[in-house]
Amino acid sequence: MPDATGLELIAQQVRENVADEAVTGTMYAREQATLEVAPEHVREVLAFLREAGEPWENLMSLHGCDYLPEEPRLGVHYQLLSMERCDRLCVKTRLGVDDPRLPTVIDLFPTADFQEREVFDMFGVFFEGHPDMRRILMPEDYEGFPQRRDFPMGGEPVLFTFNEGKFPRWYD
């Protein structure tokens, strides 16, 4: 991971080369460098990082996250790896929960194909420009996005003597 100073340098480069408002913040915690990016600029930032002097040319992971009490709720993380720097960088963006949309990065990083589909499947983030944006893990007629935190647990409550009054019993 770049250290805190290195992260600030990267953030400054991004501000100069992409847009001033593209970087909304930086976070350096537990030796992990995270660049927080505005969702409308995430594609340009990733394109810039991929082409920069010592490029971050590998997308190791693209995944979603739901920070329920916080707003905006959803997050999408892009974990980048640079073989030249021997270093990793996390690019993070935050989205609201109604109609979350992001530009696809499938033309920059082909590995993003299935991972964007998974984020769509589990969190409902729609990636614009993706050639095949449909569910990947859940059945195609499934309703809802199961990894969101407000999604009901599902299954059936296990009955014990302390909670059997709370749930309707099988013979009721």
Next chain:
Amino acid sequence: MEVTRTPVDAGDLRVRQLRAQQMLRGELAGKDLDEFVEERLLFTTLETAQNWARKNCLFPLGFGLACCAIEMITVIGSPRNDLARFGAEAIRFTPRQADLLILSGRVSIKMAPIIRRLYDQMLEPKWVIAMGACSSTAGMFNNYAVVAGADKFLPIDIYVPGCPPRPEALIYGIMKLQDKIMGTPDMGWRERYRAEGTEEVE
């Protein structure tokens, strides 16, 4: 049915064979025929004979779902547990030839229609064993991806608890299934609490 075996010497065997031959030709009559029937024939109903044959040649479907499948394979496939003792070791890998489906593992909602189709493809008579906590009740997977109990979409004959069940437990379940096939199902807790006759019939 109790069977006792006594050693037979070769001369006796020849005599018996000849008498059986005569009986089939209709040459035995009177006291000889009475004696032959008393000694050599066993009367039963066709259903009992059929069930006896069925329970002793169960063909399990070669079908595993999750971690219980490993345990299931050691039971139905390994000489150590030797399911051949109960006549159920011939694993069939097509549902058309199998008559016992062992649901070994959690049933995910994407797998449920496939299992239902396999079950529908099996020929009658067919039986299902839910092996382990997951296929019986979803077990620890209380979430969006797993069906809470395979009995939501399949009729299940035997539930074997455990996570995973011991091989003995699965063999015990298969023996209970054999009792059920014979038409004398185990009453389980009903027997223990003397609650027979209270079964809910729809």
